[in-house]
Amino acid sequence: MKKINMVDLANQYKPIANKIHDAINNIIENTSFINGPSVSSFQKNLESYLEVKHVIPCANGTDALQVALMSLDLEPGDEIITVDFTFASTVEVIALLNLTPILVDVDPDTFNININSLESAITKKSKVIIPVHLFGQVANMEEVMRLAKKHNLSIIEDTAQAIGANYKFDDGTKKKAGTIGNIGTTSFFPSKNLGAYGDGGAIFTNDDSLAIKIRGIVNHGMYKRYHHDIVGINSRLDSIQAAILDIKLKYLDDYNHSRKKSALKYTNLLKNHPNIITPFIAGDEDSHVFHQYTLILKDCVRDDLVEYLNLNKIPCGIYYPIPLHKQKAYQNKRFNEDDFTTTNLLSKSVISLPMHTELDDDQIEFICKKINFFFNGLK
Numbered sequence: 001m002k003k004i005n006m007v008d009l010a011n012q013y014k015p016i017a018n019k020i021h022d023a024i025n026n027i028i029e030n031t032s033f034i035n036g037p038s039v040s041s042f043q044k045n046l047e048s049y050l051e052v053k054h055v056i057p058c059a060n061g062t063d064a065l066q067v068a069l070m071s072l073d074l075e076p077g078d079e080i081i082t083v084d085f086t087f088a089s090t091v092e093v094i095a096l097l098n099l100t101p102i103l104v105d106v107d108p109d110t111f112n113i114n115i116n117s118l119e120s121a122i123t124k125k126s127k128v129i130i131p132v133h134l135f136g137q138v139a140n141m142e143e144v145m146r147l148a149k150k151h152n153l154s155i156i157e158d159t160a161q162a163i164g165a166n167y168k169f170d171d172g173t174k175k176k177a178g179t180i181g182n183i184g185t186t187s188f189f190p191s192k193n194l195g196a197y198g199d200g201g202a203i204f205t206n207d208d209s210l211a212i213k214i215r216g217i218v219n220h221g222m223y224k225r226y227h228h229d230i231v232g233i234n235s236r237l238d239s240i241q242a243a244i245l246d247i248k249l250k251y252l253d254d255y256n257h258s259r260k261k262s263a264l265k266y267t268n269l270l271k272n273h274p275n276i277i278t279p280f281i282a283g284d285e286d287s288h289v290f291h292q293y294t295l296i297l298k299d300c301v302r303d304d305l306v307e308y309l310n311l312n313k314i315p316c317g318i319y320y321p322i323p324l325h326k327q328k329a330y331q332n333k334r335f336n337e338d339d340f341t342t343t344n345l346l347s348k349s350v351i352s353l354p355m356h357t358e359l360d361d362d363q364i365e366f367i368c369k370k371i372n373f374f375f376n377g378l379k
């Protein structure tokens, strides 16, 4: 059996190695390092893949969130509602912009924004909702959209973990994750479902005037060379990363398909176990692209399982061990422990198993066999 990795970018790269080398050599020979033709090509191809009017590439997924917020004419103190159970980028950029983060609880089954918690967090100061499509599953956008419309709020979808996922509305229409709200953001961090060989990110919108604003913001607020109309930042996707992403975009559906296949295999081998809750898919199978395969453990010491897996050379991850409201940088009297029962519970009981595009059946069978051994030993 091949060595089991948490992610396996080396084996994913092998079949596309020649294409990647040619693309990189071409950029070096043409010295088109910044804003070269590969950037506009990738932008156009991603626009047609996502069926969205505008893709604005940028330097990383955290910048994408920051730029999205900067484009919305917000005032210090405006309330931005997001989830307590996610990577820190979201709350970080809200704080950096002097806006007020309002953290809400998530659903115990999908790990995504809890609609009741969201609704009760809305006040007169609320301006934006940032749902995060965690672990690859699209949040309940039907309800998020309904609440946003009712209270006149903007939506920024954090799609860093769910690029390529499809969301089906009750009326049957389907949309790609990140193209449903006013703005979508994503990350091309190497381990993401569409990963560069370095940093990268993008912002999506169907709104023409927001797109113009966002294009200015990522480029120093500059529309005419050396004329700075608005306050911006410098956030570019470099040409080499764009060329790599343009190649990998063609395989994104295949990559997501193999993730889903592996997830199904895991679930078949681990379901019905009294100590394990396997991932719940709320919508149809297209709505989850399994950036992570995450279990909830019941009645066991998680650290013991982690140690046992490590002993058996099976890597695993804890995403995320500390809810954002408990992080030193973001603690606040506003936050009430009773409002975070699910995130508090999940942060102690989740565990993510190896998940990538190169997992084979032998590896998944071995991992599940070991997990079952571990629990049988507990009896």
Ligand SMILES: *Cc1c(COP(=O)(O)O)cnc(C)c1O
Pocket (backbone or CB within 6 Å): 060, 061, 062, 063, 086, 087, 089, 090, 132, 158, 160, 161, 186, 187, 188, 189, 199, 200, 201
């Ligand atoms: C990875 C990630 C980000 C940040 O992306 P970077 O490219 O690392 O800045 C933001 N949000 C979520 C949910 C992520 O998983």
